[in-house]
Each structure stands twice: as structure tokens, then as C-alpha cells.
Amino acid sequence: MDRTTDEWRFWLAALRGLARGFTYPDADWVATLSDRWWPGAFASVLKRLGIPSDGFWEAVERLPTDQRAARQSLQVEYTYLFINAVPHVPAPPYASAYTGEGFLMGERAEAALLAYREAGLALAEDYRDLPDHLATEVEFLAWLGEQAIAALETGDEEQARARVAQQQGFLRGQVQPWLGAFCRRVEAAARMPFYREMAHLAERLLFAAPAPALSR
């Protein structure tokens, strides 16, 4: 495996972290934040990619030390930024909110759904959010990359190229067009640094993706 492919793998791992970071902060995940397991893994991956994680660490350090308090503050902030809030939900994490007329379930939601289908995926039965949620789109990007690597490892270079093409197309056509506007809203509205830093990292990871190398 050459260096570029290695970097790409770490990029995919970072996307996994990004997808988790933009998913609702449940108790199990907050526990891994509090004991620094999850931030440690994420920062290590970022380091491999040459992305500074000082701001991210600082945000983690500023979470309440008590795990229950940390969970509540993250949940309040997530609900406020991304679900419903006073003031109004400032940063709906859906592509459709930033394109067209700003309503949800717009053309971008349908485009995401079609891309998932084309890749052989359906939304899970217990998945209750919209198809163009940021965490879902990023998980899809990571999965496509992992599928490409898996294909490569079985010698199916054609399949690997197809998966990479799907991934790059989805990144450019589906994720990048709204990401900047979303991140600006998170920056402007965030009341604690955690999701502001996650938004910064989202931009770093999704606008400066390393080029995939398909040779083994």
C-alpha cells in the first residue's frame, strides 16, 4: 500500500469520526468523549492527515468534567443547532435547507436517496431522519471509500474505480455545495466550541480530500 492510499484510508476513518460527531450525542458516545477515547482516536487520525487538532482538543477540554453534565450540554447544543431551538433552529444539517427554496426533503434529499440506491443501499428501517442529513451523507462517503478499498484488496479494480467515482461525484455534487453555508451557520450560532470545531474539521476534511490512489 503506498503512502497516498494510506492517507486516503485515514481520511475515510476521519469521515467516520465526522459522521459520528454530527450524530446525536447519546450517553454511550459521550462516555467515550469523557474518557478521551474517542477524541484521542479522532485526533490521531487527523494528525496522520496533517490536520491540526488543537481547537478540537480545546473544545473537548471545555466540556464539563462530569459526564452527565457533559452529555446534557452537548445534547442541548445539538438539539439547539440542528433539531429545534430557541432561537429558531439555526443550522438544519440537511442539504435541502441550503438549496432551492430552503424547505427540507427537496431535490437534494431525493438525489441523496437515489445515490444510495445506486450504490446498493437503502436507509435502514429504524433510520428516522432525512436522506440528506450531513452525518448520513458523510457515512455514505466513508462507506463508498471502504468498499473501494475492499474491492481493491480482492483485485476488482473496476469495482474499486466505480466506487471511487461514486464517492467523488457524491462529494462534489451533493456534499460540498451546501457544506460551506452550513458551517458558517454553525460558526455563527454555536454557543459552545465543540460543534464549531466539528464544522471547521468538516470543511477541512471535505473540501481538501486527498486524492485516492487505487494501486495496491
Place this chain on the structure above:
Amino acid sequence: MRSPNAPFSRRQFLKLGGATGAALALGGGLTAFTPIPAAAAPTPAAPPEDGLLYGVCGICSMGCAYVAHLSNGRIVRLSGNPNDQTAQGKLCVKGYSGLRLLYDPDRLKYPMKRTNPQKGLGVDPGWVKITWDEAIGMVASRFKQIADNDGPQAIVFVGRPTSWPKHFTKSIGTPNHVAHNNTCYSTHEVVWRAMVTGTGKTWTVDYEHSKYVLAFGWDGMGKSKNHWGRALNSALANGAKLVVFDPRLSITASKAHEWIPIKPGTDLAVLLAMIRTIVNEELYDRDFVARYTTGFDKLKEAVQQYTPEWAAGISEVPAETIARIAREFARTRPAVVAHHKRDAGGPNYTNSWHTAQCYVILDTLVGSLDRPGGHILDRKPKLPDIADVWKLPEYPKTVNGPRIDGLEKSPILYKLGKGSFSTLAEGILAKHPYPVKAAFFFNHNILAFPNPPRLVEALKTLEMVVVSDIMPAEVVQLADVVLPDNTYFESGGIGVREYHAMYPQVALREALPPLYETKGFTTVTLEILKKMGRAEYVPDGMSGGALVDAQLKALGTTAAEIKAKGGMWGDPTELKPKTEFGTASKKVELYATLFEQNGFDPLPRWTKPRAATTSDYPYHLLIFRRPWERMTQSQNDPVLAEFYPENRATINTETARKLGVSGGEHVWVESPVGKIKVRAEVTAGIRPDCVAVDHGFGHWSSGLSVARGKGGNDGDLVPNMTISEQLGAGCPGMAAFWEDVAVKVYRA
């Protein structure tokens, strides 16, 4: 760079197995997705979710049938269902806005609880998303605790008095199911119950076949009840005459042959004089009166004092105009008085219930009650309800106890099972007749109440406020637990036509899978009942579609059959006029014995409205609705807001000149209980002694990103009441007296 506090060492990282292990540690696998089995994989070109869904618009009660056009499971377009016998394939501007409600980014998406114990205007609730189990558990355990310790009456439910909400509140055992009717149509309801139906009121008028339509404050064409507008236009094209009494040049008035800018609150005087004219000049339908009415002689005697000249002195309508219109109305048949909720016979003035009595009398005198071109009584199909499908134990006797809004003290309205928004806040604050500990609001907002700030104070005293709603309206901001409700696009079943139901009509409701974790009210409240230990009221199968199945069976059809017929079922039998009515005498009771038995005037009698203008408050307040607004629920729609962002104070040109106000300038409209800041709209189309404010604006919930801070809420100007004040007004409908308010206006 790694934080010095981070315990995650390079060694640990290597243990993960490099990038692959890190990916798993950070959040690997498929969480949002599931692989599509190869054999079942649909092609993007022909997804299974494409096609049409039939449904019924839920924006207003007109119940227009729609067709939702799907693309990959999302609705991309709405159109009217061309098979709808009444709406005839048309939706109004509000109907089309429903799609934007479904996909509004501000919509409530998940159950939530507040983490901030402080409540109030602009206070951040600190919501966190919770599971349905947690939400239902929280509500059920607190409700059970309250019911056990304080009695079920300590739980107040605010919502429409339809089947499932009634079942929920009765199963809990609380008498306090408080509905909005006293702000809407309770005056009409009690009058129709006492004089005609023995039950409530129907909302069908056969405008198409009318030759003379007389309206008092009725603005059906300006309410976007689209079939009424179409029907009335059709009547006008066929030569019908339309006369509108209204202090404001409403949309309907602008289409009328005559607009008569009557003094507010005096419609009753004109109506009494018109009745006198028709009776004395023997212009009435003698046959209809003889066959189908009681009390004519007493009526004739009672109205003798009300001459057109007398009425002219009160109403500022010339006596000859009153007499002329009375004669035209009686001679041009079929003739009808236009009816709908918030017209002059609605809950606007202390004398409005007498006005509503006069509507019935006029319709009766010209023989148009339940006759072509007149007011049509109930033609809905008779369908089974909850008690017909399930044999339930008797509800707790506590449901018949005294109410916090005092409704039982007004027995005619009480029998109809409605409620009083006007008296709720004072009842809670006074803790009389008992303390209230919790409230459950279902799709009703604080801004729909008179004097909302007072209700906020009342709700702040409660241990728990639960809200089931679609959007984060003001009441949601006060909620301890938020239960995100389905929209009408996500609720299946059937819709039975109530408005303009000339014959039984039913529309199919096909449901879109609910978005997010929203759940329907019935499903959620049945779970709450079970968790409260009220399982005896939730028999097996109740939360499924068994009630709808029973109703379809009663209609002799199936959902599949209705779908195959284009989403509509109908029984287009020719109108067979009723020869018996629902009163005790089976007649139309011009002299209403039910009123007499309950201590109210059996005949209409002139009484002055409550609020007179004074030098401090020199203008009459008028309240109306714009055709594109849905009460307080549509102002967050950015498309509607783009062309009408905020409400206005409509002021006469001459009045504006005296006040030094120009159109577009901000003014304060102030009553003895509150004031609102709105922009002035200056027009000759309103009486100089009136100020009109349109309803729906003045939202202060920050959860509404578009609507917040735009315009002012008319309800802030309207006093709420104690039960004594309410009863003292002598209205059997316990009306809110929305427009019985004098105000002042000045530059902001």
C-alpha cells in the same frame, strides 16, 4: 498536536490496527443504511415510491381533497383532486402552503424535554431530544401521580373535541377538556341547538341556488373557503343579489351589490327591525312558518318595538335602507343569511348570540331552512364512533365534575362538550374550584386565546406542560415535554365532508410515512393511557385502523374501492328537505324554550355591546382574517410571508389624517388590557370610528424563524375573563367577545 490530557497513546492507536481500526473506533459499520438485496434492488428510474397519494387538506375545515404527486417518496407537487364533488379539483393558496408545512425546517422532529426549569417569553427551554419511551413515560408517570394525589381534574387538556381527544381526557377522568369554541362559533352553536337542530350547527349554505344573500360581517369570499367563493360567484353570475353589512370593506363586501358600513356591534338592531318589517308586512313564507315553526306570535309581539327608525338611530344605517333590504330579502327567494363562525353572529359582542338568533329567524321567515338556496342541515353519513366499535368500561364519574373554565355553569354549551378559552387562565390562577397541576395542549396555541400574556402566567404555575404539535409555536416554548405530531399528510383514514356537504361525501386519506420520529396523537395518547394504568380504555387493536375499517364498512366500501374511484366516495342523493327538526317540539323554535328553561331570553332582544368608545379609547376594534393566513399557524411559511410579511392596522383615510399617520408607518393600537405595534394601512374602505387588525401575527416564539417578531397579536387587545365576568355577560355561548373592545391608536 495532542492534548497533554489525552490518554490516547500512540500504542493504543496502533492497537486499533491503523486506519481501519480507527474507522471502527470512531464510528464504523452501517448505521443509517442497510444493503439492498441484489434481487430486490429497484432501479433509480422506476422507484416504487413514485405515483399519487390521495388525501384531504387539513389547513382548514373545508376539507378539500388533494392529490399528492410523489417522486421517490417525497411530495413534489400538490393539486386538487378533480373527483372532489365540492372542491372540484381546486385548492386555495393556503391549501398549497401545506406542502411547505410538511417540509418546514422549523418543524418539530423528535420528542424533547426541557432542561431549563425557567419558563417565559424568550426563555431558552434548553431542549434535548429524548426517546418516545422516555417522553411517554415522563408524561404518564406525572399524570398518574397527579391523578392519584390531586384528582384527575388537576389535568387540563386543550384541544379540539373530536373522538380521540375526548376518549383520552375521559379515560384520564378529567372534566377539563377545554376546546376553542367560545373564540370561534359557540354563539351559533347554542342558538342552532336551541332553535333548530337540538345538537350543534352545520356549515353548509347552498349559495349557488340563492337569489338573495344577506351578510352581516361574513367574509366567506375573503376567507379562502374556496368553494364558498366559487358558489357565491356562480350565484352572482346567475343574477343573485349580495348585500353586505360590515364596518369594513371586506373582500365579500367588495363583490357586493351593496356595502353598508354599519356601526360595529349594532347588527342586532338592524336584524330586529328587518324581522319586524317582514312580519308586519306579511312578507314571510306563511306555509313554512305554519308547518315548521313554533312561537311566531310571541316573536311578532316582541319585535314590535324595533322599528327601522329606532334601528337607524343605533346602527347609523338609514331606516329606509333597512326596510328596503328587508323587503327585497323576503320577496327574492330563495334568500339566505350567510353564516360562518366569526361573522356578526359569532363570538364578537355580548349581543352576538341574539344576532345569531335573528339569522335563524330570517332564514325561517323566508322558508329557506334546509331548502335549496338556503341553509342546509346535516347530511353527513352516520358512521360508528369509538363507543360503537369497542365495548369500554364506563368512564370515571369525575369527568362530570366542575370545570376549571366554568363551562358547566352554561349548560347549553356544556351539553355540546366544548370549552371556554376566555376563562381558563383566571381559573388556573385562582386555583378555583381546585388547583390545576398539569396541562396537555394538542395543536392549540397561546395566541388563539384572549390576553395571551395572562395565560402564560397561568401556565408557568403548573408542574407540567405537555404539547403535541407540528410547529414550535408559543405554547411549545413553555412545554416540559414536546410530542412531535404528524401532519395531515402523514395520517391515514378518511375525511368526512362537513362544509358544503349537500349530500354525504367522504375522501380517502392515504398516509405518507411520517418524517423524523413524529407520531400521531392517537397512538401517543393511547400509550400514555396504558402507562398510566388505564389499559381498560385501550383494548387490543385500538391503536390500529379498526375505527376507520368500521366506518368504511358502514359506508359499504373499502379504501381500495375509494382509491380505485379516484379517492372520493359520495352518495349524491337529491336534497330531501327536512320536515322535522331536532328540537324538543321537532319544529324550528322561534321562541326557544331551551333558552327559557336555562334562564336566557327565548327571543332576540336588543342589548348594547359591552364596550363603548370613550374619549380615551375612541375607536372600535375589528378583527379579521386574510384569505392566505391560517389562524396563527401559517405565518412561518416563507412564501406567504414574502408577499405579506406582517399584519396591519387598517385605518380610515380621514382618521389617519387626524392622527397624522401615513400608510406604512408604525402605530400603536392600545386597549385597556394591552397594546400592539403594527403598520398602518390607510383606506377609505373602513368606517372612521374603527380600526381593523388582521389575525395570526405577533409571534414571539423564537422557534418560528420566519414568523417571529412580525406584526402584533390581536388577542393581546382582548380581555380574558373570570367565570363571574363571563357569566355576568349573559351569553349562553360564553363567547370571548373578541371585537367588543374599544381602542386608541397613535403613532409609534
